[in-house]
Amino acid sequence: MHPRQVEYLKKQIANHIALFFQPRAADLFESGMVRFLPLGQAVKLREKAIAIPFDIPVSDNQGEPYSVELNRTRLTFSNPLPMPSGGGWNPLPNESTPLWYANDAGTLIPAWNLFGTLFHLLTFGEERGSTQRDGHGRFAASFSPRVKGDLLEVPAFNEAVAAIVAACAGLAENGRPAYDLDGLVKPPVMVLSHDCDELKGNDRWTQMVRVARIILPLFKFKLPGLDNLWWIIRNAFTPRRFYFDNATGMLDLERSFGYTSTYYLLNGSGGRFGARSKLAVSAELAGIIPPGWDLGIHYNYDTFSNDQRFEAQLDQLQAAIGSKPVVGRAHYLKFDPAKSFAFWRRFGIYVDESSGYADRIGYRNGIAGCFQVYDPDSNQPLDIRELPMTIMDTTLVRQYGEGAIAKFSQLLFHLSRVGGAMSVVFHPGQFFNPEHKAMLGVYHKMLIECRRQGAVSETARSLVDRVR
Amino acid sequence: MEIRLIAPGEEELCNQFQNRIYGKERSLEQWHWDFVANNYDRTPIPYAVVSDGGRIAGTQAFIPIRMIDSDGVYWTAKSEETLVDPDYRGQKLFEKMYAVLFDYAREHEFAWIWGFTPATKAFVRLDFTVPDRTEQLFMPFSSRSIPVMMAKSLGGKKPRPVHRLKIAAARTGCLAAQALSSIKASSGRKRAIADIDIRTMEKADEQTGDLCRRFIANFGGTTIYRDAKYLEWRLYNNPYCGSVVRALYKDDKLLGYVAFALGDDGMGYLVDLLVPGDDTRYATEDLVRMLLLEAVYGTRNMGATGIRGWRVNNHPFDKLIGRIAGQIGFYHIRRGYDVVLYNCEAGQKRAVHGEFDQWYVSRIFTEGVLG
Numbered sequence: 001m002h003p004r005q006v007e008y009l010k011k012q013i014a015n016h017i018a019l020f021f022q023p024r025a026a027d028l029f030e031s032g033m034v035r036f037l038p039l040g041q042a043v044k045l046r047e048k049a050i051a052i053p054f055d056i057p058v059s060d061n062q063g064e065p066y067s068v069e070l071n072r073t074r075l076t077f078s079n080p081l082p083m084p085s086g087g088g089w090n091p092l093p094n095e096s097t098p099l100w101y102a103n104d105a106g107t108l109i110p111a112w113n114l115f116g117t118l119f120h121l122l123t124f125g126e127e128r129g130s131t132q133r134d135g136h137g138r139f140a141a142s143f144s145p146r147v148k149g150d151l152l153e154v155p156a157f158n159e160a161v162a163a164i165v166a167a168c169a170g171l172a173e174n175g176r177p178a179y180d181l182d183g184l185v186k187p188p189v190m191v192l193s194h195d196c197d198e199l200k201g202n203d204r205w206t207q208m209v210r211v212a213r214i215i216l217p218l219f220k221f222k223l224p225g226l227d228n229l230w231w232i233i234r235n236a237f238t239p240r241r242f243y244f245d246n247a248t249g250m251l252d253l254e255r256s257f258g259y260t261s262t263y264y265l266l267n268g269s270g271g272r273f274g275a276r277s278k279l280a281v282s283a284e285l286a287g288i289i290p291p292g293w294d295l296g297i298h299y300n301y302d303t304f305s306n307d308q309r310f311e312a313q314l315d316q317l318q319a320a321i322g323s324k325p326v327v328g329r330a331h332y333l334k335f336d337p338a339k340s341f342a343f344w345r346r347f348g349i350y351v352d353e354s355s356g357y358a359d360r361i362g363y364r365n366g367i368a369g370c371f372q373v374y375d376p377d378s379n380q381p382l383d384i385r386e387l388p389m390t391i392m393d394t395t396l397v398r399q400y401g402e403g404a405i406a407k408f409s410q411l412l413f414h415l416s417r418v419g420g421a422m423s424v425v426f427h428p429g430q431f432f433n434p435e436h437k438a439m440l441g442v443y444h445k446m447l448i449e450c451r452r453q454g455a456v457s458e459t460a461r462s463l464v465d466r467v468r
Numbered sequence: 469m470e471i472r473l474i475a476p477g478e479e480e481l482c483n484q485f486q487n488r489i490y491g492k493e494r495s496l497e498q499w500h501w502d503f504v505a506n507n508y509d510r511t512p513i514p515y516a517v518v519s520d521g522g523r524i525a526g527t528q529a530f531i532p533i534r535m536i537d538s539d540g541v542y543w544t545a546k547s548e549e550t551l552v553d554p555d556y557r558g559q560k561l562f563e564k565m566y567a568v569l570f571d572y573a574r575e576h577e578f579a580w581i582w583g584f585t586p587a588t589k590a591f592v593r594l595d596f597t598v599p600d601r602t603e604q605l606f607m608p609f610s611s612r613s614i615p616v617m618m619a620k621s622l623g624g625k626k627p628r629p630v631h632r633l634k635i636a637a638a639r640t641g642c643l644a645a646q647a648l649s650s651i652k653a654s655s656g657r658k659r660a661i662a663d664i665d666i667r668t669m670e671k672a673d674e675q676t677g678d679l680c681r682r683f684i685a686n687f688g689g690t691t692i693y694r695d696a697k698y699l700e701w702r703l704y705n706n707p708y709c710g711s712v713v714r715a716l717y718k719d720d721k722l723l724g725y726v727a728f729a730l731g732d733d734g735m736g737y738l739v740d741l742l743v744p745g746d747d748t749r750y751a752t753e754d755l756v757r758m759l760l761l762e763a764v765y766g767t768r769n770m771g772a773t774g775i776r777g778w779r780v781n782n783h784p785f786d787k788l789i790g791r792i793a794g795q796i797g798f799y800h801i802r803r804g805y806d807v808v809l810y811n812c813e814a815g816q817k818r819a820v821h822g823e824f825d826q827w828y829v830s831r832i833f834t835e836g837v838l839g
Contacts, residue, residue, distance in 0.1 A: 249769030255668070256710040256729055256770075256839075290670060432771035434610075441734055444771055448732050451707075452493075 001055045002379045006036045009054075009119050011381075012371045015467040016161050019369060020419030025184045028168035036115065043084040048106035048171050050164060056081065058116040058125065065149045068099045070166060071181045073417035075099070075159040078149060079113040092177060099163055099177070106175050108167055114160050121156060121366035123376050124337035124355075134359075136334050137304075141360035152362030153411060155420055158369065162418035181417070188412055188455045189369075189421035191387060191463060192254065192261035193353060195298050195329060198276035198429055199244040199285060201235030205272050231435045242433040243277075247285055250431050250443065251293065257447050259457035262353075263289055264298035264329045267320070268313035273301035273332065283320040294459040296327035297349070304334055305343060314347055327461045329389070329425070330354040341373040345384045351464045353423055356389030361396050361407075364388050368420035370464050385464040389423045393430045397438050405445045412453050421463060469525070471564045473572070474515040478524070479504075482517060482549075485524040489551055498707045502548065502835065505705070507698055508532035514545065514572045516565035518556065526552040528565035530572070530581065531835075534698065536680050537690035537826075538819045545573055547583030547808070548835060550590075562590050579815030584805040584834070591808040599824035602804030605738065605777045605793045607653070607764060608646045611639035613774030616735045617801075649797030653764055656796035660758050661750060664723065669713040672696035672704060675722040682744035687785045689826035690818075692833065694742065702836060703727050703739065709839040711739050712770075714762040716755055723747055726759035727832070728767050728775070729839025736767025737839040738777030740832035741789060756792045764796070778804070778833075782825040 017026050034050045035042075042051035062078035069075075083089050083101050091098035091111065098111035120126070126146070127139035134140045146152050162181060170178030198206060210228040217224055235241065247263070254261055265282040266275045286295055297317055303310040318324045328349045330340070335354045344352060352373075355364045365371065370387040374380070391408065400407045415422055424446065430439045450457075474482060483499040486492065503515055510532075518526030530545035552561045573581060585591065588598050606617065615635055627635065677695030684691070692698070703711040709732065715725035724743030731737050741759055745752035767775045779790045779800060790800065809824060820826040831839070 245765075245769045249766075249771060252668075252712045252766055253730060253770045255670075256712050258710060290668070432769075440612075441771060444730065444734065 001038075004379050004381075005119060005374075006054050008372070008374050008381050009115060009122070010036060012118075012122065012157075013161055013164070015371075016157070016367075016369050016419075017165065018467055019463065020158075020186050020189070020421070021165055021181075022184050022186060025165045025168070028165065028172060031168070031172075033168050033171060034164060042109055043086070045107045046103065046105035048175055050108045050110075050167055050171070052110060052115050054115040056113045056116050058113060058120045062145060062149060062151075065151060066097045068093065068097050070099070070159075070163060070179045071185070071417045073414050075163060075418070076151065076154045076156075077112040077159075078146075078151060078156075079117050081109075081111055081113055083111075084109060093179065099179075100167065102177070106171065108171070108177055110160075110163070118157050118160055118366065122371050123374050124365070127337055128376070136332050137336075138332070138334055138358070139337075141357035141362055141364075147360070152357075152360060154366070155363050155368040155415070155418065156366035157371075158367060158415065158418045158420040181419075185417070185419040188415040188419070188453065189463065190259060190450050190455045190457050191353075191421050191423040191460050192259060192457065193264060193296075193329070193389075193423065193425050193460065194247065194250060194261060195264045195266070195331070195425055195427050196247060196277075196282060196285065197266050197298065197331065197427060199247060199281045200239035200277050201231070201241070201243045201429065202239035203276040205276055206235070207232055242435065243429050244281060244285065246431040246433065247428040248288065250426065250428065251289070253444060253447065254293075254457075257451055257457075259447065259450070260292045260294070260459055261457075262294040262296050262327060262459045262461070264296045264327075264353075265317060265321070266298035266300060266331055267317050268300035268309065269302050275300060279316060279320050282317075286321040294327060294461050295321055295323070295325060296329065296353075296460075297325040299328055299330045299344075299354075301331050301334060304330070305336065305339060310343070310347060324348060327351040327353070327459075333358055333389070338377070341382050341384050341386070342375065345382055350384050350468070351387065351460050352384060353387050353389050353425075353460050355386050356392060356423070356425075358392060358395060360399060361391045363390055368415055368422050370421070370460070370467075385468065387421070387423050387460045387463065389425055391422065391424045393424075393426045393439060393442065394436075397442060401438075404442060405449060408446055409449045409453070412449060412455060416453050416455070421458065423460065470519045471526075471561065471568060472517065472519070473512045473568060474517050478517060478519070481524045482515070482527055485527060485553070486549065486551060489553065495707070501701075501705065501707050502531060503529055505701065506531055507534065507701055508543070510576065514569055514576075515549070516568045518552070518561050518565060520556070524553075525556045526561040526565055528562065528569060530569060530578070532576075532578065534693040535579070535690050536684055536693040538684060538688065541693045542579050542814070542818065543577065544580045544582065544815075545569075545578045546833070546835075547581055547585075547591075550585070563594060566594055573812050574814075577814040578812050579818055580812060581810040583808050585808055586805055588806045588808055591810075594810070596808040596810045598806050599809055600781050601806045602829070603779045604801040604804055605779050605790065605798040606774060606801050607649045607776075607798045608642045608774040609736075609768050610646070610773045611642040613735060614638045614642050616733050616773060617776075619733070645799065649799075652795065652797035653761060656757055657761055657765075659754065660761070661754055663718070664750070664755075664758070665717040666758070666762060667715055667717055669715045669725060672699035672713075673715065673722055673725075676725070679722055679724070679742060679744055682746050683742055683785070683828075686744055686746045687783070687828065689783050689828055690820045691828040694740070694832070702832060706836050706839070708837045711839050712766055714759065714766060716758060718747075718749070723750065724755050724759055726763045727839075728763040730767060730770045730772050731838035733838070734771070734773050735838070736763070736770065736772030736775035737831055738763050738775055739839045740830045741777075743785075745785070752788065753792055756789060757796060760789070760793055760796055760798075778829060778831050780807070780829040781827065783828045785828050
């Protein structure tokens with residue numbers, strides 16, 4: 001274990017606490033009560049402290065996940081550890097689902113591989129150790145080992161930090177770990193964003209897709225999708241309706257909730273996987289985005305690992321909107337965790353929101369919040385922060401159907417108990433478009449739920465800037 | 469049993485009482501915004517309770533609101549939180565709570581006590597008048613707006629087959645109405661004045677107080693005094709549903725504004741519209757049309773299924789809005805709540821005493837739950 005890895009994870013935990021917990025939690029964490037030690041030293045410690053072993057390798061077999069109640073929610077753990085050998089250790093809160101192993105002196109050791117799990121997740125360990133990729137060269141959610149244990153919706157990092165903070169508070173108060181976070185956790189943070197892939201509904205590719213939807217069923221001896229004819233005609237005459245107009249509508253909706261968001265603008269080459277709207281339309285949208293909201297770059301599909309194309313896209317966007325974007329997200333979420341972060345950083349990007357899944361909702365890095373990207377090859381943190389995208393509009397609805405809002409509410413409630421930020425992307429064309437009936441009103445209902453649960457809003461950049 | 473003004477520490481109990489009887493989930497923050505954080509900074513707050521051994525058995529409150537007429541700015545009270553526990557009915561608790569509040573109104577020189585209610589009998593017994601009722605301006609964007617419009621007649625019950633048939637018929641008729649509205653709104657859009665700036669008021673403009681004074685000087689009557697402090701509270705800090713405020717400017721001079729919101733029911737709401745009508749460069753009709761269209765397209769783009777606003781009485785500006793709204797595709801629906809009005813002693817010397825047709829009323833007079 002490289003010492004920089006320990007410092008790195010410690011720093012990520014400290015930043016996370018600074019963002020999502022009250023200052024007292026940061027004081028407790030910085031008080032020296034939490035120690036990162038080799039396992040051999042951790043089990044020998046005999047004082048009131050939390051000893052986190054950092055030299056236990058992460059096993060491919062995560063073990064059977066189990067859950068523990070904390071702060072009126074349930075934390076889920078994998079990679080369980082056996083109780084230290086020798087006398088004097090007791091599982092807490094109980095033997096069957098332990099959160100801590102405690103000795104008589106009050107030393108606590110996590111009952112799961114806390115360090116290994118979190119470091120593995122933040123450094124894209126799952127995908128670095130796998131060769132599986134989908135047609136776009138992406139690591140899909142279905143390839144993750146966590147999909148089997150239903151762990152993709154578990155913010156493992158947040159839960160671990162919540163457990164640490166509660167334990168610190170308990171140790172400071174009465175020498176025993178606590179299982180609540182009364183007054184220590186801040187309201188959940190919503191990080192809203194919109195990928196502006198298409199701002200007009202009459203582009204060639206969108207219209208061709210509609211034509212295909214009419215014709216293709218015939219080859220399967222099914223009725224043609226004639227309703228698409230209506231959308232072809234409608235958007236031919238009113239191309240902005242349900243696209244550009246939706247982008248402005250989302251802005252007003254967020255405004256009425258007191259929330260803000262980031263608009264990621266897609267420019268550069270056109271095509272099926274490229275920008276479907278002209279640069280001038282993006283520039284027009286940029287012109288009406290008020291202070292408090294943010295503008296970012298939606299890295300075009302063909303800029304993937306291509307210096308020349310990326311620079312051209314960036315320059316073109318900068319010229320159109322009058323400032324250089326420093327936040328971004330990859331179109332189709334196409335990126336390579338081993339190379340892309342350093343690549344983007346070279347062009348001035350310091351906040352990215354690409355690390356999410358298109359096939360499922362979930363925490364790709366096990367975190368609802370932001371973290372500094374670490375390069376395990378050079379053992380160096382990079383000067384770029386990732387805020388993993390948790391929920392994509394259509395993915396949520398496809399996965400949970402009519403239960404989509406209930407699922408969102410459940411995830412948000414969990415974050416309100418353990419602290420964290422949820423990144424949600426909603427495309428203008430999906431916001432309120434009768435062509436996609438299942439999506440009607442979903443974003444509004446999500447914001448209502450956010451307000452009900454007292455969530456506050458930050459943009460990815462404003463959140464990162466607090467700890468950068 | 470004690471009948472008195474609310475005591476410190478009873479806020480949560482009062483809110484829980486309302487939530488229990490009405491089956492709502494109003495938060496303490498929302499309660500606080502309504503009754504404590506409003507623009508009236510006097511204590512105790514005008515919130516009467518019936519306390520039976522620590523149990524709240526009844527509530528009746530005022531939200532103090534400043535209005536303006538040709539004599540100047542003055543305080544009035546909006547009646548809210550009318551509720552008596554069903555177990556305590558028949559004991560004239562409503563009257564007794566109001567007796568406490570009438571004293572408060574007298575002491576604090578409120579000119580009128582007013583409100584909107586479907587149950588006027590109890591108020592009439594207390595010498596309130598019922599001068600008018602609210603009516604609706606409505607423009608459908610989608611037939612999905614019909615169930616929302618008809619939800620009130622169901623009273624939260626599951627629709628019966630007959631009612632479902634009615635909704636289905638109304639939805640079919642709505643398609644034609646929607647098409648006509650769409651054509652009218654589009655043609656209205658072509659009449660926008662090019663040299664006027666349309667801006668979103670991100671925070672309340674300090675010019676709004678003066679806008680109200682100019683409005684009264686031009687149209688007469690009385691209305692809520694919408695200075696920046698009031699708008700900040702009512703529209704921007706509204707914890708139920710914030711509004712978007714779009715304003716017309718010429719060389720940084722405020723010519724008028726419209727506030728609109730998307731209610732949690734998916735319906736758009738025309739919350740407020742004010743144009744003083746004293747600018748000689750532009751016709752008031754044109755400014756009202758521009759603002760109404762901002763609300764129409766603004767709420768439509770926010771995902772509303774339709775937009776509704778109030779049409780209340782014969783105030784010249786209310787009538788003007790009604791006329792322009794009709795031109796751009798709104799429909800006038802004669803359904804709403806009764807207005808109840810009590811003339812306090814302090815109101816008897818005011819210019820508009822006893823003449824409700826001189827009130828300019830918009831949805832900004834509501835509690836603000838839907839914007």
